[in-house]
Amino acid sequence: MTTLRADARRNREKILAAARELFRERGTAVAFDDIARRAGVGIGTLYRRFPDRESLIRDVTVEGFESGLAALDAARAAGGGPMAVLEEVFRRIVEQRDHLVMPLIGGPVLHDERVQELQRAIVDALAQVLEDGRAQGEVRADVGPFDLITAAAMVCRPMPHLPKEAAQALAARHTAVYLHGLRPAGARPLPPAGDPSAHLAMD
Amino acid sequence: MTTLRADARRNREKILAAARELFRERGTAVAFDDIARRAGVGIGTLYRRFPDRESLIRDVTVEGFESGLAALDAARAAGGGPMAVLEEVFRRIVEQRDHLVMPLIGGPVLHDERVQELQRAIVDALAQVLEDGRAQGEVRADVGPFDLITAAAMVCRPMPHLPKEAAQALAARHTAVYLHGLRPAGARPLPPAGDPSAHLAMD
Amino acid sequence: MTTLRADARRNREKILAAARELFRERGTAVAFDDIARRAGVGIGTLYRRFPDRESLIRDVTVEGFESGLAALDAARAAGGGPMAVLEEVFRRIVEQRDHLVMPLIGGPVLHDERVQELQRAIVDALAQVLEDGRAQGEVRADVGPFDLITAAAMVCRPMPHLPKEAAQALAARHTAVYLHGLRPAGARPLPPAGDPSAHLAMD
Amino acid sequence: MTTLRADARRNREKILAAARELFRERGTAVAFDDIARRAGVGIGTLYRRFPDRESLIRDVTVEGFESGLAALDAARAAGGGPMAVLEEVFRRIVEQRDHLVMPLIGGPVLHDERVQELQRAIVDALAQVLEDGRAQGEVRADVGPFDLITAAAMVCRPMPHLPKEAAQALAARHTAVYLHGLRPAGARPLPPAGDPSAHLAMD
DNA sequence: CATGAATGAGGGTTCATTCAT
DNA sequence: TATGAATGAACCCTCATTCAT
Numbered sequence: 060m061t062t063l064r065a066d067a068r069r070n071r072e073k074i075l076a077a078a079r080e081l082f083r084e085r086g087t088a089v090a091f092d093d094i095a096r097r098a099g100v101g102i103g104t105l106y107r108r109f110p111d112r113e114s115l116i117r118d119v120t121v122e123g124f125e126s127g128l129a130a131l132d133a134a135r136a137a138g139g140g141p142m143a144v145l146e147e148v149f150r151r152i153v154e155q156r157d158h159l160v161m162p163l164i165g166g167p168v169l170h171d172e173r174v175q176e177l178q179r180a181i182v183d184a185l186a187q188v189l190e191d192g193r194a195q196g197e198v199r200a201d202v203g204p205f206d207l208i209t210a211a212a213m214v215c216r217p218m219p220h221l222p223k224e225a226a227q228a229l230a231a232r233h234t235a236v237y238l239h240g241l242r243p244a245g246a247r248p249l250p251p252a253g254d255p256s257a258h259l260a261m262d
Numbered sequence: 263m264t265t266l267r268a269d270a271r272r273n274r275e276k277i278l279a280a281a282r283e284l285f286r287e288r289g290t291a292v293a294f295d296d297i298a299r300r301a302g303v304g305i306g307t308l309y310r311r312f313p314d315r316e317s318l319i320r321d322v323t324v325e326g327f328e329s330g331l332a333a334l335d336a337a338r339a340a341g342g343g344p345m346a347v348l349e350e351v352f353r354r355i356v357e358q359r360d361h362l363v364m365p366l367i368g369g370p371v372l373h374d375e376r377v378q379e380l381q382r383a384i385v386d387a388l389a390q391v392l393e394d395g396r397a398q399g400e401v402r403a404d405v406g407p408f409d410l411i412t413a414a415a416m417v418c419r420p421m422p423h424l425p426k427e428a429a430q431a432l433a434a435r436h437t438a439v440y441l442h443g444l445r446p447a448g449a450r451p452l453p454p455a456g457d458p459s460a461h462l463a464m465d
Numbered sequence: 466m467t468t469l470r471a472d473a474r475r476n477r478e479k480i481l482a483a484a485r486e487l488f489r490e491r492g493t494a495v496a497f498d499d500i501a502r503r504a505g506v507g508i509g510t511l512y513r514r515f516p517d518r519e520s521l522i523r524d525v526t527v528e529g530f531e532s533g534l535a536a537l538d539a540a541r542a543a544g545g546g547p548m549a550v551l552e553e554v555f556r557r558i559v560e561q562r563d564h565l566v567m568p569l570i571g572g573p574v575l576h577d578e579r580v581q582e583l584q585r586a587i588v589d590a591l592a593q594v595l596e597d598g599r600a601q602g603e604v605r606a607d608v609g610p611f612d613l614i615t616a617a618a619m620v621c622r623p624m625p626h627l628p629k630e631a632a633q634a635l636a637a638r639h640t641a642v643y644l645h646g647l648r649p650a651g652a653r654p655l656p657p658a659g660d661p662s663a664h665l666a667m668d
Numbered sequence: 669m670t671t672l673r674a675d676a677r678r679n680r681e682k683i684l685a686a687a688r689e690l691f692r693e694r695g696t697a698v699a700f701d702d703i704a705r706r707a708g709v710g711i712g713t714l715y716r717r718f719p720d721r722e723s724l725i726r727d728v729t730v731e732g733f734e735s736g737l738a739a740l741d742a743a744r745a746a747g748g749g750p751m752a753v754l755e756e757v758f759r760r761i762v763e764q765r766d767h768l769v770m771p772l773i774g775g776p777v778l779h780d781e782r783v784q785e786l787q788r789a790i791v792d793a794l795a796q797v798l799e800d801g802r803a804q805g806e807v808r809a810d811v812g813p814f815d816l817i818t819a820a821a822m823v824c825r826p827m828p829h830l831p832k833e834a835a836q837a838l839a840a841r842h843t844a845v846y847l848h849g850l851r852p853a854g855a856r857p858l859p860p861a862g863d864p865s866a867h868l869a870m871d
Numbered sequence: 872c873a874t875g876a877a878t879g880a881g882g883g884t885t886c887a888t889t890c891a892t
Numbered sequence: 893t894a895t896g897a898a899t900g901a902a903c904c905c906t907c908a909t910t911c912a913t
Contacts, residue, residue, distance in 0.1 A: 064892070067897060088291065090882055101899040106884070202439065209432050210439075213416045224456065229412050231453045233440070236405065236413075239450075240443025247442075250434045253427065270872080293907060304874040309909075470913070473876060494697065496903060507878040512905065608845065615838050616845075619822045630862065635818050637859045642811065642819075643842070645856075646849025653848075656840045659833065676893080699886060710895040715888075 071108055073098040079119050083157055083217050087116055117171050123159050124177040127152065127211065131184050141192035145241070149211070149234045156215045156230055157223055181208065192241075199243040203252060210237055274311050276301040282322050286360055286420050290319055320374050327380040329358060330414065334387050344395035348444070352414065352437045359418045359433055360426055384411065395444075402446040406455060413440055477514050479504040485525050489563055489623050493522055523577050529565050530583040533558065533617065537590050547598035551647070555617065555640045562621045562636055563629055587614065598647075605649040609658060616643055680717050682707040688728050692766055692826050696725055726780050733786040735764060736820065740793050750801035754850070758820065758843045765824045765839055766832055790817065801850075808852040812861060819846055 077098035081089045091112075095105040109115040134147035152159065185204035192198025214230040221229070280301035284292045294315075298308045312318040337350035388407035395401025417433040424432070443449075483504035487495045497518075501511045515521040540553035558565065591610035598604025620636040627635070646652075686707035690698045700721075704714045718724040743756035794813035801807030823839040830838070849855075 064897070066891080070898085086289075088289075091884090092882070102884085103886085103900065104898050107897070110884095112883095202435075205432075206435055206439070209436055213419075213436065216416075216419065228453060228456050229409075232405075232409055232455060233412060233416065235450070235452050236409070236443040237436070237440050238443065239448075240439040240441065242448070244447060245442075245445070247438075249438050250431060252435060253431050273873090294909090295907070305909090306874055306911090307872080310872075315908090470876070472912080476877085492695075492697075494695075497905085498903070508905085509879065509907085510877050513876070608841075612838075612841055612845070615842055619825075619842065622822075622825065634859060634862050635815075638811075638815055638861060639818055639822065639846070641856075641858050642815070642849040643846050644849065645851075645854075646845040646847065648854070650853060651848075651851065653844070655844050656837060658841060659837050679894090700888090701886070711888090712890090712895050713893080716893075721887090 067108075070098070070100050070104055074100060074105055074108060074115075075118060075122065078115055079122065079158065082116075082119060083159075084219070086217075086219075087112070117174065121171075121173055121177065124174065124181065126155065126159055128177060128181050128184070130155075131181065135184070135188070140197060141188050141195060142197045142238070142241070144188050145192075145198075145207070146238055149214070149238060150231075152211055153214060153227060153230045153234055156227060157217075159215050196243065198241050199246045201246075201249045202241060205252065206249075210234070270311075273301070273303050273307055277303060277308055277311060277318075278321060278325065281318055282325070285319075285322060287422075289420075290315070320377065324374075324376055324380065327377065327384065330355065331380060331384050331387070333358075334384065338387070338391070343400060344391050344398060345400045345441070345444075347391050348395075348401075348410070349441055352417070352441065353434075355414055356417060356430060356433045356437055359430060360420075399446060401444050402449045404449075404452045405444060408455070409452075413437070473514075476504070476506050476510055480506060480511055480514060480521075481524060481528065484521055485528065485564065488522075488525060490625070492623075493518070523580065527577075527579050527583065530580065530587065532561065532565055534583060534587050534590070536561075537587065541590070541594070546603060547594050547601060548603045548644070548647075550594050551598075551604075551613070552644055555620075555644060556637075558617055559620060559633060559636050559640055562633060563623075565621050602649060604647050605652045607652075607655045608647060611658065612655075616640070676717075679707070679709050679713055683709060683714055683717055683724075684727060684731065687724050688731070688767065691725075691728060693828075695826075695828075696721070726783065730780075730782050730786065733783065733790065735767075736761065737786060737790050737793070739764075740790065744793070744797070749806060750797050750804060751806045751847070751850075753797050754801075754807075754816070755847055758823070758847060759840075761820055762823060762836060762839045762843055765836060766826075805852060807850050808855045810855075810858045811850060814861065815858075819843070 074094065077094050081094055081097060091105055092102055094115075095102045098105070109118070130151040131148050134144045134151065137144075137147055139147070182204045185207050189198055189202060189204065189207075193200050214234050218226040218229070277297065280297050284297055284300060294308055295305055297318075298305045301308070312321070333354040334351050337347045337354065340347075340350055342350070385407045388410050392401055392405060392407065392410075396403050417437050421429040421432070480500065483500050487500055487503060497511055498508055500521075501508045504511070515524070536557040537554050540550045540557065543550075543553055545553070588610045591613050595604055595608060595610065595613075599606050620640050624632040624635070683703065686703050690703055690706060700714060701711055703724075704711045707714070718727070739760040740757050743753045743760065746753075746756055748756070791813045794816050798807055798811060798813065798816075802809050823843050827835040827838070
């Protein structure tokens with residue numbers, strides 16, 4: 060996969076875009092024929108590029124992670140206190156939620172190297188933000204990066220029977236309440252977390 | 263469905279139990295043969311009792327709603343302030359989360375009468391709890407029953423690649439933060455909700 | 466498979482007959498759809514009865530062995546000296562050669578119990594005939610049962626590009642020369658055989 | 669095919685070698701991709717050199733015939749009586765049997781000119797050997813060149829489930845008995861042959 | 872009523888063949 | 893000329909559904 064011929068590269072992009080849409084609309088079990096049709100390529104091309112469903116899911120997942128990490132970087136670059144950063148991250152994520160396939164913690168995709176690399180970058184950045192938040196008294200101390208990843212995955216998960224706007228509104232409201240819940244005032248400690256770092260993947 | 267023969271009734275229960283388990287393990291698209299096998303009945307029997315997938319999903323959904331409503335009633339009966347009631351409801355729900363198929367707002371199941379009846383009962387009870395919460399200054403004013411239903415559905419959704427305990431821990435932590443976010447102090451207003459009552463269903 | 470329903474049994478026979486024909490016409494890689502069509506059953510029925518190609522090949526093989534054993538028994542029952550018995554066996558086999566799927570020595574089917582049982586019966590019967598032949602000076606001493614099985618398999622193998630009569634004539638002529646070669650007069654010893662009993666299967 | 673560029677010629681040889689191996693290992697229906705891969709050329713190159721499967725089979729067949737003819741010539745050159753010649757021919761053939769794709773009588777390849785030319789040369793040479801054999805009383809009179817070609821094809825056919833040595837041993841033993849059967853002493857006449865010259869081809 | 876056999880539509884996958892690079 | 897990407901027909905197999913026992 061070092062360098063792909065120009066047309067092959069274009070096809071790869073079209074397939075990934077189609078898969079992302081259809082995964083969200085109908086789940087990751089969607090028919091390969093349909094993905095190929097929407098991408099405008101032959102079924103054989105899809106199989107040449109992605110020999111099995113797992114590899115397609117993997118690559119869509121990687122893209123989701125990359126978007127998430129980009130949102131995080133952008134939010135931090137925009138400045139503001141730690142809470143403002145978190146709000147901005149989630150605003151961006153919810154905004155794109157139906158172009159995103161946000162991995163949940165755990166699953167086979169975890170074994171992929173690129174996925175792990177992205178995961179680590181995200182965990183590190185979030186840990187930093189949370190650390191700042193704690194230092195400035197804006198964020199409760201018992202919340203960790205995996206809680207935030209879980210929350211992001213939850214509000215990104217498809218709600219197949221709702222119109223896009225309704226789903227987005229519900230996700231935004233849920234997010235707002237959750238973020239408000241991150242503030243320390245009067246908080247009782249959270250239940251223990253186990254070791255969430257053992258898992259990270261798509262739904 | 264007025265009165266079923268004793269053995270027929272037993273079969274119905276076995277099928278529903280098997281479906282509930284398999285829906286959670288592998289999704290609602292699971293093969294009917296497998297449901298029949300796990301239930302220990304013939305495939306013909308399954309079809310006699312549930313002529314199509316929709317009707318099976320519907321009945322499992324109804325059971326989920328009934329559990330939710332029961333949890334709600336039990337929590338209210340246990341007494342305590344409104345916030346204590348909500349905490350107790352969610353504690354019960356998370357506890358049973360992998361025996362529950364919790365419907366999200368919206369979807370075809372909405373057209374069923376029994377489902378609507380349960381939905382209304384749940385909405386009414388939640389509205390009452392929230393009303394009390396507002397009156398006592400424990401709960402922010404801009405949260406409605408559908409936000410809570412959404413939250414409950416979210417934390418109940420399957421996380422197929424995680425061991426039960428890990429999923430339950432994540433759900434409990436998420437719930438705790440969310441509930442803490444329901445308190446009014448320092449809250450900024452939520453984004454608008456549209457009309458969520460137009461939808462109610464399973465994932 | 467203890468007792469099959471009457472119609473299921475009939476279908477099984479039709480499938481086996483179709484498979485036998487098509488295996489001979491086009492090889493064991495023939496399309497399952499075609500087998501089902503020729504048998505006059507649905508593809509699903511074929512799969513229910515024979516979950517994979519191996520099991521279908523196995524059962525056709527068993528039938529081939531059974532025919533071979535039957536030919537052997539009939540020939541021995543018909544009486545005559547050992548050489549007359551062998552001639553009669555091969556005459557019968559060549560006669561039915563295009564209804565037969567004659568296993569060659571070696572292959573995965575060997576692991577099947579029924580196949581091994583038939584193999585042993587055939588080997589024993591042939592060993593007896595050869596023993597008699599040796600005793601009466603009609604058959605050379607260095608030929609064993611596996612040589613005869615090999616010869617039978619060879620003359621039964623399909624010759625796809627020849628009309629049935631031409632194939633049968635060539636097989637009959639080859640057989641006649643081979644059997645003539647079994648007589649001891651002037652024979653030089655055969656090359657060593659290794660351990661042929663380690664193998665037995667279809668082509 | 670007048671004169672091929674040096675590298676093109678090399679490619680042609682590599683493809684033929686790969687095809688010969690794979691035909692024997694997995695049959696003539698083997699995937700073209702696999703042949704190209706084993707030959708170390710692109711699939712396009714394979715198609716440029718052999719526009720269809722038939723032409724590839726034809727050329728492998730021609731090579732088989734050429735080897736057979738060479739074995740025949742070498743055996744005759746080695747001298748000895750007619751029977752010694754036949755024994756030497758078959759010894760050589762069996763020895764190389766798993767590098768040989770030996771055509772059976774009949775089939776589409778027959779229409780190729782080079783194939784017919786080789787066939788005629790082989791038939792003529794065998795006829796001569798048999799004629800000598802008859803004259804010297806070493807070979808029965810009712811055997812013709814096509815019987816020998818059939819025998820050679822039979823003992824060369826792949827036995828996919830047997831290790832090379834086992835297959836070779838069985839073939840050598842079968843050949844020895846068959847050749848012994850060619851001697852006239854006490855022979856009963858063979859069944860009639862039809863007109864075998866109407867057919868000649870690969871399995 | 873319960874059972875499980877039969878059916879065939881549809882989705883998964885391979886591979887022969889063409890064609891752009 | 894060599895390459896390998898793209899294509900789609902054809903085969904494999906599962907499974908929802910019907911129906912005979």
